[in-house]
Amino acid sequence: MSAENQKADSKEITVKEKLKALYDLQVVVSEIDKIKTLRGELPLEVQDLEDDIAGLETRIENFKAEIKECDGIINSRKTDMETSKTSIEKYKEQQDNVRNNREFDFLSKEIEYQGLEIELSEKKIREAQAVIQNKTEEMAAAVEQLSERKKDLELKQQELEEIVSETKSEEENLREKAKAIETQIEPRLLTAFKRIRKSARNGLAVVTVQRDACSGCFNKIPPQRQMDIRMGKKVIVCEYCGRIMIDSELTSEAENA
Numbered sequence: 001m002s003a004e005n006q007k008a009d010s011k012e013i014t015v016k017e018k019l020k021a022l023y024d025l026q027v028v029v030s031e032i033d034k035i036k037t038l039r040g041e042l043p044l045e046v047q048d049l050e051d052d053i054a055g056l057e058t059r060i061e062n063f064k065a066e067i068k069e070c071d072g073i074i075n076s077r078k079t080d081m082e083t084s085k086t087s088i089e090k091y092k093e094q095q096d097n098v099r100n101n102r103e104f105d106f107l108s109k110e111i112e113y114q115g116l117e118i119e120l121s122e123k124k125i126r127e128a129q130a131v132i133q134n135k136t137e138e139m140a141a142a143v144e145q146l147s148e149r150k151k152d153l154e155l156k157q158q159e160l161e162e163i164v165s166e167t168k169s170e171e172e173n174l175r176e177k178a179k180a181i182e183t184q185i186e187p188r189l190l191t192a193f194k195r196i197r198k199s200a201r202n203g204l205a206v207v208t209v210q211r212d213a214c215s216g217c218f219n220k221i222p223p224q225r226q227m228d229i230r231m232g233k234k235v236i237v238c239e240y241c242g243r244i245m246i247d248s249e250l251t252s253e254a255e256n257a
Contacts, residue, residue: 016232018185019206019246022193025181026206032174033203035167042160049153056146063139070128070135077121077128084114084121189235196243207238208248217241 091107091114098104182190196205200216207216209226219240221229229236229245236245 013184013186015234016250018189019232019235019244020250021181021184022189022206022244023246023251025178025185025193026204028174028178028181029197030203032171032178035171035174038167039160039163042156042163046153046156046160049149049156053146053149053153056142056149060139060142060146063135063142066135067132067139070132073128074125077125081118081121084117087114193244200241200243205243206246207243208246208251210248214238214241214243214245216243221245 088111091111095104095107098107185193193205197203202216204216207214209215209221209229212223212226213220217238217240219238221238225236225239225245228234230247230249232247232250237243238245
């Protein structure tokens with residue numbers, strides 16, 4: 001590196017130059033904010049609809065699994081009923097060939113037991129069928145909701161894509177411009193700027209004095225402090241809202257530059 005370049009790099013940046021760079025950055029990021037405002041709540045609405053759709057799809061899959069489980073119960077119980085009916089027929093045939101009352105009574109109890117098993121299976125089948133009917137109705141309602149949500153999502157996505165396509169190039173240029181300005185600002189000041197912007201309702205971290213008051217929070221600024229701001233010899237923040245104060249003449253210079 002030449003001595004001339006070293007001398008240029010070591011040149012101290014004045015406070016006014018720092019404030020001007022901060023103001024330039026504020027102007028650019030405020031333009032980006034306007035683009036975001038134009039998009040409004042659409043990105044959040046799209047995200048909410050996507051979450052709703054994912055939830056409904058999971059719910060529908062759960063309904064299908066419950067219905068399948070109930071179908072399995074019904075089929076299993078029908079098999080049990082056929083087995084019990086076969087056993088009853090076999091026991092009745094055996095009763096015709098018993099040798100004593102004890103064997104007859106034993107077979108009668110078995111027939112009665114299998115009859116109770118059939119009744120229990122019929123009850124379980126009815127319960128499973130009731131669950132299937134209920135879940136089928138709920139699933140149909142969820143499917144209808146899913147269809148509506150998908151239509152809403154498609155419309156919102158189209159609307160968002162149209163706005164993004166219209167502003168994409170402008171936003172990219174502004175972001176590149178902001179990055180270039182950020183390289184001119186010392187890290188400590190840049191961090192403070194971003195912190196203030198994050199906490200400020202309107203995203204303004206750099207403000208001017210208007211009618212003897214802070215244009216960010218509208219609190220009165222003492223005359224001496226106004227004088228210090230006009231001198232531009234140090235970075236001054238509003239004692240009420242914490243925003244960085246800049247002289248309006250300096251903003252005019254920045255806008256005319």
